[in-house]
Amino acid sequence: MNILLVAAVAAFGLIAGSFLNVVIYRVPRRESVVLPSSHCPACERPLAAYDNIPLISYIVLKGKCRFCGALISAQYPLVEAVTSLFFVTSLLKYGLTPAFFLAVFFLLVLLSVSVIDIEHLIIPNVIVLPAIAVAAVQIPLFAFTKLDNVSLMDQAYWLWPVVGFLIGGGLLFLLAIVWPNGMGGGDIKLAALMGLFLGRYVIVALFLGFLFGSLGGITAMSFFGKSRKDLIPFGPYLALGSLIALYAGVPLVKWYLSISGLG
Numbered sequence: 001m002n003i004l005l006v007a008a009v010a011a012f013g014l015i016a017g018s019f020l021n022v023v024i025y026r027v028p029r030r031e032s033v034v035l036p037s038s039h040c041p042a043c044e045r046p047l048a049a050y051d052n053i054p055l056i057s058y059i060v061l062k063g064k065c066r067f068c069g070a071l072i073s074a075q076y077p078l079v080e081a082v083t084s085l086f087f088v089t090s091l092l093k094y095g096l097t098p099a100f101f102l103a104v105f106f107l108l109v110l111l112s113v114s115v116i117d118i119e120h121l122i123i124p125n126v127i128v129l130p131a132i133a134v135a136a137v138q139i140p141l142f143a144f145t146k147l148d149n150v151s152l153m154d155q156a157y158w159l160w161p162v163v164g165f166l167i168g169g170g171l172l173f174l175l176a177i178v179w180p181n182g183m184g185g186g187d188i189k190l191a192a193l194m195g196l197f198l199g200r201y202v203i204v205a206l207f208l209g210f211l212f213g214s215l216g217g218i219t220a221m222s223f224f225g226k227s228r229k230d231l232i233p234f235g236p237y238l239a240l241g242s243l244i245a246l247y248a249g250v251p252l253v254k255w256y257l258s259i260s261g262l263g
C-alpha cells in the first residue's frame with residue numbers, strides 16, 4: 001500500500017480524533033459540538049490554532065494549559081491516537097473502499113460512546129440513533145450494488161444486518177427485563193447498532209462483551225472495593241467485543257467450529 005496514503009489517512013485520523021474529543025466532552029453536557037471554538041475547561045480561554053494541533057500541542061505544552069497551567073487530561077491525546085490507529089488499521093484491512101468508511105464510522109461511534117459511558121454512565125441517544133440510520137444505509141449499498149467483495153462482515157446478503165440488529169437489540173432487551181439494574185436502554189440500542197454493522201457476527205461481539213464485562217466486574221469488586229450494587233458501564237465491554245468481532249470475527253468463528261468439531 002502507498003505509504004503516502006497511509007500517512008495521509010493517519011493524519012486525517014488525528015484531526016477526526018480531535019473532533020471526537022469535542023463530541024465526547026460536549027454531547028453529555030448538552031453543549032453544541034460546533035460553537036464555541038475549543039477552550040480550556042479550567043480558565044475558559046479560547047485555544048489558538050497552534051495550541052489545538054492533535055497530539056503535537058499536548059506534547060509541546062507538556063500537558064498544561066498555556067495560560068493558566070491547568071493540567072490537560074491525557075484522555076485528549078489518547079483519543080486522538082486511538083482514532084488515528086482505527087483509520088490506519090481499517091485502511092490496511094479494507095483498502096480505500098465503502099467498507100473502510102463504514103468501519104471507521106462504526107469504530108468512532110464505539111470509541112466516543114465508551115468514553116462517555118465510563119465518565120457519565122450513559123450512552124447518548126443523539127449519537128446512537130443517527131448512527132443506526134447511517135448503518136441502515138449499508139443494507140441497500142451492499143445488497144443492491146453487489147459490492148460483496150468489500151462488505152464489512154457479511155452484508156453481501158441484505159438479511160444479515162437485519163438479523164444482527166434483531167439479535168443484538170432483542171437479546172439485550174430480554175436481559176434488561178430479567179436484570180433491570182444491569183442493563184440500560186442505551187446498551188440495548190448500542191447492541192442493535194452493533195448487529196447492523198456486524199451481521200450474525202454480533203453474537204461473537206456479545207459473547208466477548210459479556211466475557212470481558214464479567215472479568216471486569218469481578219476485578220472491580222475484588223480490587224477496587226466495588227459492590228454488586230455499583231453501576232458498572234457496560235458500553236466499553238460491548239465496544240471491545242465489537243472491535244475484536246470486526247477485525248477477527250471470521251477467523252475466530254472458524255477456529256471455534258474446528259476445535260468444537262462442528263465445522
Ligand SMILES: [Zn+2]
Nearest residue numbers: 040043065068
Ligand atoms: Zn487554562
